[in-house]
Amino acid sequence: MTKIYTFLLGAIIYSSTLSHGQDPSFSQFYANRIYLNPAFTGVESGIGFAGTSRTQWAKVDQGFRTYIASVEFQEPYLRSGIGLSIIHDTQGIMQLNTTSIALSYAYMIPMKRHNLHIGLTGSWVQKSVDWRKIIFSDEIDPVFGAINNTTAVPFMDKTTFTDFDVGILWRFEQDIKIGKWLFRDSRASIGLSIHHLPYLFLKNAGNESFQNLHTQTSPRITLHAGIVLPLLYFSGKKNKISISPNLKYDHQSEQLLTSGNGLQVFTYGVYLMYEGIYFGVYYQNKNPISETKNTNALIFAAGAYVNTGRKERRSFFIGFSYDANLTGLGSRAGGVYELALRWNFRPKATLFANNEKRRSLKRILDCNNFF
Numbered sequence: 516m517t518k519i520y521t522f523l524l525g526a527i528i529y530s531s532t533l534s535h536g537q538d539p540s541f542s543q544f545y546a547n548r549i550y551l552n553p554a555f556t557g558v559e560s561g562i563g564f565a566g567t568s569r570t571q572w573a574k575v576d577q578g579f580r581t582y583i584a585s586v587e588f589q590e591p592y593l594r595s596g597i598g599l600s601i602i603h604d605t606q607g608i609m610q611l612n613t614t615s616i617a618l619s620y621a622y623m624i625p626m627k628r629h630n631l632h633i634g635l636t637g638s639w640v641q642k643s644v645d646w647r648k649i650i651f652s653d654e655i656d657p658v659f660g661a662i663n664n665t666t667a668v669p670f671m672d673k674t675t676f677t678d679f680d681v682g683i684l685w686r687f688e689q690d691i692k693i694g695k696w697l698f699r700d701s702r703a704s705i706g707l708s709i710h711h712l713p714y715l716f717l718k719n720a721g722n723e724s725f726q727n728l729h730t731q732t733s734p735r736i737t738l739h740a741g742i743v744l745p746l747l748y749f750s751g752k753k754n755k756i757s758i759s760p761n762l763k764y765d766h767q768s769e770q771l772l773t774s775g776n777g778l779q780v781f782t783y784g785v786y787l788m789y790e791g792i793y794f795g796v797y798y799q800n801k802n803p804i805s806e807t808k809n810t811n812a813l814i815f816a817a818g819a820y821v822n823t824g825r826k827e828r829r830s831f832f833i834g835f836s837y838d839a840n841l842t843g844l845g846s847r848a849g850g851v852y853e854l855a856l857r858w859n860f861r862p863k864a865t866l867f868a869n870n871e872k873r874r875s876l877k878r879i880l881d882c883n884n885f886f
Contacts, residue, residue, distance in 0.1 A: 543834055562586070685704065781800055838850050
């Protein structure tokens with residue numbers, strides 16, 4: 516089994532002249548807000564840290580492992596957010612590694628009960644592979660296994676390039692009344708991000724080929740929306756119980772939004788939150804309606820927020836999710852496990868605005884109850 520997966524993944528790498536790379540996708544997508552949309556940069560006040568570890572195809576040797584860590588800073592006086600992210604992705608036992616260091620910036624336009632965020636991310640990306648661990652088809656003897664010498668001639672074991680992403684985000688709060696139900700101070704967000712901009716404008720940029728040929732990561736567009744609805748009917752005036760429906764749509768291909776071309780994924784579901792503890796169930800498929808033709812999964816998530824410190828309300832978040840693959844290879848290769856952490860350790864940090872100036876600024880909508 517190990518040799519089979521090694522051969523399959525090796526073939527994918529060597530045939531990169533005919534294919535295009537795909538981006539990692541996180542189940543707890545709001546835990547990786549900068550990766551989801553650069554417009555989220557600095558959405559939470561002060562200085563915060565976030566990190567996620569994701570393991571896919573756990574039953575396969577090494578499988579797919581993705582790690583991301585980021586630091587964000589919001590400066591309300593400049594209405595800006597700055598972030599630094601490091602992403603590392605490893606695929607299979609042949610160690611196909613991708614490392615990205617990204618700097619993000621977002622400008623926030625505060626209104627009475629609304630915020631408009633515009634973000635940009637610039638990245639330095641390096642990909643590497645260990646050719647010694649790859650088994651090619653001409654090495655395999657039908658009886659004795661991998662005993663032959665390959666005629667494949669690796670050209671490079673590393674390649675580097677730069678990349679850029681943009682995004683826009685609208686966040687707002689308002690009271691919503693549906694029949695007898697009143698959802699007071701509901702929070703919502705709608706965003707759009709476009710990743711790998713060089714592919715759209717510079718056809719020779721972002722070359723990720725190990726054979727010194729022209730291969731780029733295809734552009735990706737992400738649309739996301741979510742809302743947090745306090746259930747006053749159950750919790751009275753303290754707004755302890757909330758539900759949060761969310762939707763994410765990804766489309767990655769050489770021609771964005773072209774029907775039948777490339778990869779598209781719908782992820783949607785709902786969280787139930789009570790006093791900082793939440794549970795969620797999501798469904799993921801190529802099409803918005805459930806069907807078994809394509810690989811699909813149920814995502815189960817749980818987590819909690821903890822406030823620490825007395826002078827400053829430092830918030831610590833930990834979340835865990837499991838993707839139960841219902842069809843396709845994933846059901847035999849194992850599910851997907853994801854651990855997410857976030858810590859806002861300096862919620863009042865600022866460089867330019869003292870207390871008097873901060874009071875005179877138009878308030879940037881805070882980030883309570885947003886994942």
